Amino acid sequence: MVSNLQARDAATVLHPYSNLATLPSQGSLILERGEGVFVYDVDGKPYIEGMAGLWCNGLGHGREELVEAAAEQMRRLPFAHLFTGKSHDPAIALAEKLKELAPMKAAKVFFCNSGSEANDTQVKLVWYVNNALGRPQKKKIISRIKAYHGVTVASASLTGLPNNHIDFDLPLPQVRHAGCPHHYRFAAPGETEEDFATRLAAELDALIEAEGPETVAAFIAEPIMGAGGVIVPPATYFEKIQPVLEKHDVMLIADEVICGFGRLGEWFGSTALGMKPDTVSVAKQLSSSYLPIAGVIIPDWIDEALTSQSAKIGTFGHGYTYSGHPVAAAVALKTLEIYEREDILGHVRRITPHFQARLKALGEHPLIGEARGMGLIGAVEIVADKASKRLFDPKTGMGTKIVGLAQEEGLIVRAIGDGIAVCPPMVITEAEIDALFDRLGRALDRAE
């Protein structure tokens, strides 16, 4: 039985990323407030937010300092833009801070509002800069199967998941998808992680050779794939991919939208995974999701190419009304200040062993083929048969069923691909981690 509010929701809100056919009869979980790692529905029932919203609410709910930072900025200057001849101090200070933290030698930051816009901007910069550098044929971008980079036309093309392409007439013709670095699913029988990484690097090399290195501009990668299934690459993966990119003069774009700002106990996942990116996309935990803000961090050589192009043709014709929105920028600055003051990265490093131990213990469950993760992010892969790794028929809706049972147990998690993802606010305590996995364990037991 759906409530009146659920019926009104289904009748009026076109829900992103939802099964639009089943939603009206199932009804949405309608949330009203949050405190720390807990959220409460309209009936007052508490849930552990096991997904930090959508991998983004690093500090949890109820941070008065962030509310104050927004209110103070709204009182002072609620809006100003960064187009021709204008700027404001929150955007300047945030760009300076991001430059300081960046996992490479950074020159400047281009601000946007979402991870999708950041990766869309990356694509446009790759094309624009290669035109500016006089190599207009160097335009292809290689992403990976199961990657998630967003849903705008270009970023959805980079995404390597069928639901983001089918019937949207995507991907764009300039995009290719290389192999997915998931050892459990895609390694050959007996292949070690290192051998698997060697093979993926060789396949990437062959793909670039087949396309023609002069036509391939960039390779984009999340340090750990998030929405594609929380896929931690095999040992030595980026170490082996990197020289292939260098050999063919292909730039590396790090999509740090999930891994950035502490999720793996470092400011950036690139550092944790040994990636040496040319450019970086950031969003989500940049503001702990209290307001939407995202960015693309660029190095000197891209900045110089853009500037020299302006010297020739005038305006750099890209930018959003809300690029660097002052209120969002003020909240992001305050978020970064809290991460530093409260040593959130240190906290993540300290509680990671407990989180990962509880996660990996679920690997023993009859329904779980693999429990995987790193830092404060993980997933369990649901299988119908552990020995053969056979998946359930998607029609059984096993993932959705487990998410529903977890909700009954007072836990929010997310069905992704063939698994269930867990990515709690980074401020979670050990006792809360125990409660999270106790509840998930009970949901799995009930699903059997």
Ligand code: PLP
């Ligand atoms: N990149 C990654 C790695 C993401 O996980 C996401 C969203 O989950 C995006 C990009 C897209 O971000 P947004 O939903 O803010 O457009």
